[in-house]
Amino acid sequence: MRLRHIMCATVLVLTAAACSAPTATSGGGQPGLASLNVIVPDSGNFTSGMPIYVAIAEGFFKKEGISVTVVNTTGGATNVAAALAGKGAIGVDTGPVSVLSADLHGAGLKILAADTTGMDILFFAKKGSGITSIRDLSGKTVGYSSPGSSSEVALDQVNDDLKADGLAPATGEAIGGPPQEYTAVETGQIAAGFTAAPNLFSDVDNGSIKLLTSINSYPAYADVTVRVIFGSGSFIAAHPQQVQGFLTAWWDAWTFAFANHAQAMTDWKNGANLAEPVSVLGSGFDYYSARTQRLLPISGLDRDVSDAVSLGVLKSTLSAAQLASYTDTSFAAKVSAG
Amino acid sequence: MRVPRFFLTSVLIVALLAIVEVGVRARVINPLFVAPPSDAIGGAVSGLFDGTLGGPLVVTLYETGVCLVLATVLGVGAGYLLWRYGGLGRAFEPWVAGLFAAPLILLYPIPLVIFGRTSTAVIAQATVMALPPVILYTRQSLAAIPPQFLKVAAVFRLTQGQAMRHVLGPAAAPTLFTGLRLGLTYILVGVISVEYLAEIDGLGKTISFDYLAFDMPGVYSAVVLVIAGAAVLLAAIGRLQAVVRR
Numbered sequence: 001m002r003l004r005h006i007m008c009a010t011v012l013v014l015t016a017a018a019c020s021a022p023t024a025t026s027g028g029g030q031p032g033l034a035s036l037n038v039i040v041p042d043s044g045n046f047t048s049g050m051p052i053y054v055a056i057a058e059g060f061f062k063k064e065g066i067s068v069t070v071v072n073t074t075g076g077a078t079n080v081a082a083a084l085a086g087k088g089a090i091g092v093d094t095g096p097v098s099v100l101s102a103d104l105h106g107a108g109l110k111i112l113a114a115d116t117t118g119m120d121i122l123f124f125a126k127k128g129s130g131i132t133s134i135r136d137l138s139g140k141t142v143g144y145s146s147p148g149s150s151s152e153v154a155l156d157q158v159n160d161d162l163k164a165d166g167l168a169p170a171t172g173e174a175i176g177g178p179p180q181e182y183t184a185v186e187t188g189q190i191a192a193g194f195t196a197a198p199n200l201f202s203d204v205d206n207g208s209i210k211l212l213t214s215i216n217s218y219p220a221y222a223d224v225t226v227r228v229i230f231g232s233g234s235f236i237a238a239h240p241q242q243v244q245g246f247l248t249a250w251w252d253a254w255t256f257a258f259a260n261h262a263q264a265m266t267d268w269k270n271g272a273n274l275a276e277p278v279s280v281l282g283s284g285f286d287y288y289s290a291r292t293q294r295l296l297p298i299s300g301l302d303r304d305v306s307d308a309v310s311l312g313v314l315k316s317t318l319s320a321a322q323l324a325s326y327t328d329t330s331f332a333a334k335v336s337a338g
Numbered sequence: 339m340r341v342p343r344f345f346l347t348s349v350l351i352v353a354l355l356a357i358v359e360v361g362v363r364a365r366v367i368n369p370l371f372v373a374p375p376s377d378a379i380g381g382a383v384s385g386l387f388d389g390t391l392g393g394p395l396v397v398t399l400y401e402t403g404v405c406l407v408l409a410t411v412l413g414v415g416a417g418y419l420l421w422r423y424g425g426l427g428r429a430f431e432p433w434v435a436g437l438f439a440a441p442l443i444l445l446y447p448i449p450l451v452i453f454g455r456t457s458t459a460v461i462a463q464a465t466v467m468a469l470p471p472v473i474l475y476t477r478q479s480l481a482a483i484p485p486q487f488l489k490v491a492a493v494f495r496l497t498q499g500q501a502m503r504h505v506l507g508p509a510a511a512p513t514l515f516t517g518l519r520l521g522l523t524y525i526l527v528g529v530i531s532v533e534y535l536a537e538i539d540g541l542g543k544t545i546s547f548d549y550l551a552f553d554m555p556g557v558y559s560a561v562v563l564v565i566a567g568a569a570v571l572l573a574a575i576g577r578l579q580a581v582v583r584r
Contacts (some may be wrong), residue, residue, distance in 0.1 A: 077550035174537040
C-alpha cells in the first residue's frame with residue numbers, strides 16, 4: 001500500500017513538473033538566441049519564403065541574435081489573424097489593407113517596411129480550357145487568396161480592363177494560396193487562379209497551365225507597395241532590437257540572393273522542402289529586383305486604401321494621420337541607411 | 339412558489355450577456371475578438387432587414403433543411419436495415435461508429451471537386467457528417483424496443499406499416515430523435531464550416547469575410563442568426579417527436 005502511495009506521489013510530482021516546464025526555450029533551442037516566430041503566407045513564395053530560408057541558411061538571423069521559426073498561413077488577412085492570435089510577432093508578404101483594416105479595429109499592428117513594390121500577381125488557366133487571355137475570363141469565376149489581399153486587388157484591375165472593353169467582369173472567389181488555386185483550377189472549380197513567380201512555374205514550363213497576365217499587366221501599380229512587413233505593436237515596443245535584427249537579416253538575405261542566385265535557390269529549396277528544380281526557382285529573379293524588394297519607401301498606400309474601400313474591405317478611407325500612426329518605418333530607415 | 343424554467347433560463351442568459359457586454363465595453367475582454375452582445379444582436383436584426391444577413395440566412399437554412407431531410411431518410415432507413423438484418427448490423431455498426439468518431443469535415447475538398455463550389459457540395463458534405471449519428475441512434479432505438487411490444491403487434495395482426503406507426507415509431511422515438519438532434523448539430527457544423535472554408539454563399543461565408551475584415555460585430559451577428567436558426571430547427575424536431583409519440 002505504501003509503495004502505491006509513493007508511486008502515486010511520484011507520478012503527481014512528475015506530472016506537475018512537466019506541466020510547469022517551459023514549452024519553448026530561448027532561440028528555439030539555440031542558446032543565446034532570441035526566439036522569433038515569423039508569419040509567412042507560403043514558403044514557396046519567392047518574396048517571403050526565399051529570403052526567410054536564405055537568411056536562416058546563411059546565418060543572417062543568427063548574426064542578429066535571433067532564431068526564426070516559420071509559421072505558414074494562406075496569405076492576406078490570415079497573416080494578420082495569425083499575428084493577432086499570437087502565432088507570430090512579425091508577418092511578411094501581407095497586403096497592407098489587411099493590416100490597416102485590423103488597426104482600424106484596434107489591433108495595434110505597425111507596418112514596418114515594404115515587402116514587394118509593384119503588382120506581381122499572375123493569373124493562370126488550365127491548358128485546354130479554352131481560356132487564353134484575360135478577355136476569356138469575362139463572366140467566369142477567378143480565384144484570389146483572401147479579402148484585401150494583393151491578388152484580390154489584381155483581379156479588380158483585370159475586371160477594370162474587362163469593363164473598359166465592354167465585357168462582363170469575372171467573379172472572384174477566395175480560394176487560398178497558389179497550391180489551393182492550382183487544385184481548384186485543375187478540378188474545374190474555378191476558371192483561373194493566381195500565382196506569383198516562380199510558384200507553379202514547373203507547370204507553366206511543362207504546359208499544363210498557361211499564364212494569362214504578366215507583371216506588365218498592371219502599369220498603374222508599378223510603384224505601389226502591394227505587400228508589406230508588419231509587426232505587433234506591443235512586440236515592437238518590447239523587443240526593438242529583435243525587430244531591427246529581423247529587418248537587417250531580411251535585407252541581407254535579399255542582397256545575398258541577388259548576388260548569389262544559385263546558392264540562394266539551393267538554400268530556399270532545401271529549407272522549404274520545395275520540389276521544383278533550382279533552375280525553375282531561379283526564374284523569380286526575372287520578376288523581382290532590388291527595386292521591387294526595397295524596404296523603403298512604402299509607396300501608394302493611399303491607392304491600396306481606395307482599392308480596399310471599393311472592394312468593401314474597408315468601410316471608409318483613412319486620413320494621412322491615421323496612415324502615419326499605423327506605420328513605423330524607423331527600423332527600415334536604419335537598415336536602408338546601412 | 340415555483341419559478342418557471344423559461345424565466346430562469348432567460349435571466350441566466352441575459353445575465354451572462356450583460357457580463358460580456360460590460361467586459362467588452364470596459365475592454366477587459368478584447369473587442370478585437372469579442373463583439374458586445376448588444377452590437378451582435380442589433381446587427382443581426384438590422385442585417386435581416388437590410389438584406390446583408392437575410393439572403394445568407396435563407397441559403398444556410400435551405401442547405402440545412404435539405405441535409406436534415408436527406409439525413410433523416412437515408413439515416414433512418416440505413417439504421418432500420420442494420421436492425422432488421424442482424425448480421426448486417428453486427429458487420430457494419432463498428433464501421434459506422436468509427437465514422438462517427440472521425441473528423442469527417444476534413445473530407446470537404448472531395449464534394450468541392452465532385453460538385454464544384456456550389457450549395458450541392460455543402461449539402462453533400464453536411465449530410466455525410468450527419469448520417470453516422472442518425473444511423474447509430476436509429477438502430478439502437480429499435481434494438482431497445484422490448485420484444486413484448488413486437489409480440490403485441492403480431493397478436494393484433496398489424497401490418498408492417500401499422501406496426502411501424504403505432505408500435506415501433508412511438509417506442510423508438512426518444513432515442514431516434516436524439517439521433518436526429520445530434521444529426522442537426524453535425525449538419526449545422528458541416529454547412530457553416532464548408533461555407534466558411536470554401537467561401538460558398540451562406541452565413542459561413544459572411545462570417546469568414548467579416549472575420550478577415552476584423553469586423554467582429556458582423557461575425558457575431560451572423561453567429562446569432564446561426565444560433566437562432568438552430569433553436570428553431572431543434573424546436574421543430576421536438577414538435578415532430580411529439581407528433582410521432584402521440
